[in-house]
Amino acid sequence: APVIVWFRRDLRLADHPALTAAEATGRPVVPVFVHDEVTEALGAAPEWRLGQGLARFGQALEAAGTRLILRRGRALEVLRDLVAETGAVAVFWSRAYDPAAKARDIEVKAALKGLGIEARSFAGHLLFEPWEVETGQGGPYRVYSPYWRAVKDRPVAEALPPPGRLRPPAAWPASDRLEAWRMGGAMRRGAAVVARHAGVGEAAAADRLAAFLAHRIDGYKEQRDFPAIPATSGLSENLTWGEISPRVIWHAGQRAMAAGARGAEHFLKELVWREFAWHLMHHFPDLARANWRADWDAFPWRGDSPEAEAWRRGMTGEPFVDAAMRQMYVTGTMHNRARMIVASYLTKHLLTDWRVGLDWFEECLIDWDPAANAMGWQWVAGCGPDAAPYFRVFNPAGQAEKFDVSGAYRRAFIAEGQRNPPATALEFFAACPESWRLSPAQPYPRPLVDLAAGRERALAAYSAREK
Numbered sequence: 001a002p003v004i005v006w007f008r009r010d011l012r013l014a015d016h017p018a019l020t021a022a023e024a025t026g027r028p029v030v031p032v033f034v035h036d037e038v039t040e041a042l043g044a045a046p047e048w049r050l051g052q053g054l055a056r057f058g059q060a061l062e063a064a065g066t067r068l069i070l071r072r073g074r075a076l077e078v079l080r081d082l083v084a085e086t087g088a089v090a091v092f093w094s095r096a097y098d099p100a101a102k103a104r105d106i107e108v109k110a111a112l113k114g115l116g117i118e119a120r121s122f123a124g125h126l127l128f129e130p131w132e133v134e135t136g137q138g139g140p141y142r143v144y145s146p147y148w149r150a151v152k153d154r155p156v157a158e159a160l161p162p163p164g165r166l167r168p169p170a171a172w173p174a175s176d177r178l179e180a181w182r183m184g185g186a187m188r189r190g191a192a193v194v195a196r197h198a199g200v201g202e203a204a205a206a207d208r209l210a211a212f213l214a215h216r217i218d219g220y221k222e223q224r225d226f227p228a229i230p231a232t233s234g235l236s237e238n239l240t241w242g243e244i245s246p247r248v249i250w251h252a253g254q255r256a257m258a259a260g261a262r263g264a265e266h267f268l269k270e271l272v273w274r275e276f277a278w279h280l281m282h283h284f285p286d287l288a289r290a291n292w293r294a295d296w297d298a299f300p301w302r303g304d305s306p307e308a309e310a311w312r313r314g315m316t317g318e319p320f321v322d323a324a325m326r327q328m329y330v331t332g333t334m335h336n337r338a339r340m341i342v343a344s345y346l347t348k349h350l351l352t353d354w355r356v357g358l359d360w361f362e363e364c365l366i367d368w369d370p371a372a373n374a375m376g377w378q379w380v381a382g383c384g385p386d387a388a389p390y391f392r393v394f395n396p397a398g399q400a401e402k403f404d405v406s407g408a409y410r411r412a413f414i415a416e417g418q419r420n421p422p423a424t425a426l427e428f429f430a431a432c433p434e435s436w437r438l439s440p441a442q443p444y445p446r447p448l449v450d451l452a453a454g455r456e457r458a459l460a461a462y463s464a465r466e467k
């Protein structure tokens with residue numbers, strides 16, 4: 001009788017504790033992915049990216065002599081059916097930590113156990129389980145620096161090798177065709193444009209890590225804030241779908257640090273920001289929906305508006321902001337510094353509720369991560385744990401002078417006014433929906449708000465709230 005391995009955000013063979021444990025039972029292994037109530041709720045770009053990841057992972061499993069069985073429906077019902085069809089005695093999976101996935105998994109575990117099936121969840125998505133890191137007084141951390149100090153010297157087990165040949169079951173259960181799911185059918189922008197910038201699958205992730213270690217890690221600390229320089233790893237896209245494990249990255253970073261790579265410790269710190277985001281989301285499941293500080297509930301955020309729509313379309317008239325929003329539309333990712341700047345502009349200069357921005361990121365990012373996105377937005381907006389103070393209003397023009405000195409980033413994504421715009425700048429117009437009626441021949445828009453006036457308005461709203 002086989003063991004079912006239920007894949008979710010862990011589309012890899014290497015360093016996969018649940019898969020290794022399934023192999024170790026000596027039983028046949030049935031790899032399964034369920035397009036369920038959690039994945040049905042994904043934004044357009046994350047869903048599209050998941051489809052790409054599943055296609056690649058299916059190929060990798062076939063090359064390893066096995067298959068990926070695809071099913072659609074409520075996870076609990078689908079798994080119950082599969083257990084009945086295959087006679088499986090166990091279902092193994094890697095843990096997830098966002099509230100929707102946790103609720104699903106708790107229900108699945110209880111139901112399978114009720115049927116006498118072994119239901120086991122494993123670590124794998126994180127370096128440290130969120131409940132294993134506690135402050136001196138007990139309870140979760142709310143501030144990053146002490147969290148980092150608490151984990152930085154903890155032992156992390158070595159990564160596991162990929163399994164050997166997985167035993168196939170006597171008969172394979174039926175599988176849906178991936179194309180029939182039309183993952184990313186909701187992408188209003190050209191998926192072909194975004195596809196040119198994606199790096200899908202376990203092999204692509206390993207290549208990214210190797211390239212980062214070979215060429216970028218030394219200069220990482222000095223260069224990571226300059227969006228025109230390819231100074232960061234680009235691994236978020238792969239990490240979010242588990243195409244590489246954080247443990248593999250952690251040990252590679254540690255070895256680089258031991259060998260004297262200057263940027264290595266800073267890189268490890270960033271990787272631990274990801275851990276911290278999941279720590280927060282596990283302990284504060286409302287992180288993506290509610291102001292973490294309840295005293296922000298009375299803040300006069302504006303809801304959606306024509307200005308917010310101009311922000312989404314990269315048409316605010318503020319070049320650094322627009323370049324960044326267009327970068328996200330064309331490539332499915334955005335540089336970290338730019339994420340902070342566009343988030344600050346939306347929540348402060350446009351006084352808009354951070355959830356409006358969070359939702360658009362969730363729609364557009366191929367590296368969308370429920371925890372990092374929520375933490376990032378609350379951090380910039382000023383209402384989150386360990387947040388930047390609200391009165392720290394990024395000035396996008398000043399930021400451009402500092403971090404895009406030559407204008408290379410703005411030129412890469414804003415075609416208007418350029419005689420020979422680069423491909424990326426033109427791709428934006430190819431990608432955006434016709435209903436937006438945008439063309440590179442139009443004049444670049446005038447600024448939506450005067451930067452100084454917008455800043456004053458934000459600070460006035462903030463001090464009114466303080467009273």
Ligand code: FAD
Pocket residue numbers: 224232233234235236237239240267270271272273274275277334335336337339340343361365367368369370372373374376377380
């Ligand atoms: P590198 O600089 O190479 O860093 C290595 C890894 O560390 C990243 O892949 C990522 O997993 C992690 N990391 C780095 N910075 C952060 C951070 N600030 N918070 C959490 N983890 C971090 N990251 C996402 O993965 N998905 C999101 O949806 C997301 N939304 C964000 C929204 C806002 C408003 C902000 C300010 C930040 C957001 N981030 C998000 C964090 C960060 O911008 C990206 O992780 C980073 O740009 C990814 O590029 P990289 O892989 O080249 O990072």
